[in-house]
Amino acid sequence: MNHLMIMPIVIPLLTGAFLLVMYRYNIGRQRSLSIGSTLLLVIFAVWAILQAGVTDYTLYRLGNWQPPFGIVLVLDRLSAIMLLLTALLSLFCVLYASRGSDREGSHFHALLQFQLMGINGAFLTGDLFNLFVFFEVLLIASYALLLHGGGRARSRAGLHYVVINLAGSALFLLALGILYGLTGTLNMADLARVIATAPEADLPLLKAASLLLMVVFGIKAALLPLLFWLPRAYSAASAPVAALFAIMTKVGFYSMVRVFLVVFGLDEGSPANDTVLAWLWPMALVTLSLGGIGVLGASSLRTLTAYMVIVSVGILLATMSRNDEQLLAASLFYLLHSTCMTAVFFLLADLIGRYRENGYDRFSVISPLSHRWILGTVFLVAAVSMASLPPFSGFVSKAWILQSSSRLSDYLWLWAPILMSGLLIIAALSRAGSGWFWRPEQRADEAAPALDGARTATVCVMIAISFSLAIFAQPVMDYLEAAARLIYEPSGYVEAVLGDYVGQSREVTE
Numbered sequence: 001m002n003h004l005m006i007m008p009i010v011i012p013l014l015t016g017a018f019l020l021v022m023y024r025y026n027i028g029r030q031r032s033l034s035i036g037s038t039l040l041l042v043i044f045a046v047w048a049i050l051q052a053g054v055t056d057y058t059l060y061r062l063g064n065w066q067p068p069f070g071i072v073l074v075l076d077r078l079s080a081i082m083l084l085l086t087a088l089l090s091l092f093c094v095l096y097a098s099r100g101s102d103r104e105g106s107h108f109h110a111l112l113q114f115q116l117m118g119i120n121g122a123f124l125t126g127d128l129f130n131l132f133v134f135f136e137v138l139l140i141a142s143y144a145l146l147l148h149g150g151g152r153a154r155s156r157a158g159l160h161y162v163v164i165n166l167a168g169s170a171l172f173l174l175a176l177g178i179l180y181g182l183t184g185t186l187n188m189a190d191l192a193r194v195i196a197t198a199p200e201a202d203l204p205l206l207k208a209a210s211l212l213l214m215v216v217f218g219i220k221a222a223l224l225p226l227l228f229w230l231p232r233a234y235s236a237a238s239a240p241v242a243a244l245f246a247i248m249t250k251v252g253f254y255s256m257v258r259v260f261l262v263v264f265g266l267d268e269g270s271p272a273n274d275t276v277l278a279w280l281w282p283m284a285l286v287t288l289s290l291g292g293i294g295v296l297g298a299s300s301l302r303t304l305t306a307y308m309v310i311v312s313v314g315i316l317l318a319t320m321s322r323n324d325e326q327l328l329a330a331s332l333f334y335l336l337h338s339t340c341m342t343a344v345f346f347l348l349a350d351l352i353g354r355y356r357e358n359g360y361d362r363f364s365v366i367s368p369l370s371h372r373w374i375l376g377t378v379f380l381v382a383a384v385s386m387a388s389l390p391p392f393s394g395f396v397s398k399a400w401i402l403q404s405s406s407r408l409s410d411y412l413w414l415w416a417p418i419l420m421s422g423l424l425i426i427a428a429l430s431r432a433g434s435g436w437f438w439r440p441e442q443r444a445d446e447a448a449p450a451l452d453g454a455r456t457a458t459v460c461v462m463i464a465i466s467f468s469l470a471i472f473a474q475p476v477m478d479y480l481e482a483a484a485r486l487i488y489e490p491s492g493y494v495e496a497v498l499g500d501y502v503g504q505s506r507e508v509t510e
Helices: 003-021 027-054 077-097 108-124 128-146 152-183 188-196 200-221 229-236 239-245 248-263 271-297 301-321 325-354 372-386 393-405 411-438 453-471 473-487 490-498 500-509
Strands: 058-061 072-075
Touching: 003 027, 003 058, 003 072, 003 108, 027 072, 027 077, 027 108, 027 473, 072 077, 072 108, 072 490, 077 108, 077 239, 077 248, 077 325, 077 453, 077 473, 108 128, 108 248, 128 152, 128 239, 128 248, 152 188, 152 200, 152 229, 188 248, 188 490, 200 248, 200 271, 200 301, 229 239, 229 301, 239 248, 239 301, 239 325, 248 271, 248 301, 248 325, 248 473, 248 490, 271 301, 271 411, 301 325, 301 393, 301 411, 325 372, 325 393, 325 453, 325 473, 372 393, 372 411, 372 453, 393 411, 393 453, 393 473, 453 473, 473 490
Parallel strands: none
Antiparallel strands: 058 072
């Protein structure tokens, strides 16, 4: 076994535990350890990308117990992509927070490491029960991170966030109980094998379990009508926490892809899978439309960005529900772009708010602003990328989605909300930019703080990543197309994970 596979889980676990012990020590040491840990995660994520490009599936059997009896981690192209995205995002969030945001409360870096452990574990696990366990780890850490720094707004948002996610956890356990009672296993590959040959009498309960899982993952992904916690929670959180939370909804999307297209998708035309996708299509379109309306009606840049997260969720789930390989590959490219850019805007809202005389990031306040030309230029470039205009990755991703969906009979139902939400995002960002950088006066020199070069550079590098995605679009597309192809060949996943156990089961059956 290749022990490097478990490093994305072990590194943040050990780092978080050590940070809890040394929390009374110098904050500089804590920052150095946290930054070093996230740098290691980036290195291992790059290794995962290369490894997945060579070998379709790499397994790690904990305790050397053979699946489906033991815990197994599975690395493929999709999980490798998500690991790299998480590692890069966490690195920028730690760098930004180390400029002072981590002093707002206790144990920031330890909590962030534990959340990374949960997120990485969710991307690597090959077992539904362990997916639940990693969900709980990342959610417990996110509860504390959301409340980091205190305040009435964060407490209220945190209460709503905790309640709805606890309800989701209860439904998750109920769905796992149904599946285990029907199949006798929770290993994803073994579940796919058993469900594909399930008797017709079990189909109603399988459909019920799949719908419960759709609700659970819909809560994580912020799917209508389970999304109303997100704008308040994300806009109340501190900037680096909200930026890291940009990946949280993608965990829900990833789980839907892994469970519905692999576990329930081995038997083509599975009634349980078809039921979920039939419900997911209209709900995703309404989620996308509601997100666009929220963008236009937002009163602050943080709230606007939270609704842009909802727009991205709607696009991702709508494309996934069409059950098309090329469309899924295009949506994965959009996932990379949207996660990076929504994180940028959470950080940018904080950066701009620090240099306004009053009003922070609210649109209704016209206030003198220092460093207008620098911040205005950064905002303009970020807005062009977020609005999916050329030459940035947003344009490439949406053009690919529209082109891929044009082969479908109902493509206009997808085109209309995507194009309309893009127009609303352009209008909202144009309103914000003109109100902040065109109309107000320059803040007086004696009252203006010096520009924080580290924070500004962090935001600029993240924007540059979006631009680099467009420059290297073709090799990225090739990698994502291969990832989507593996998703739509779940038999390969089952054979790789179960190996000889499949053959033994067939012999016993015969």
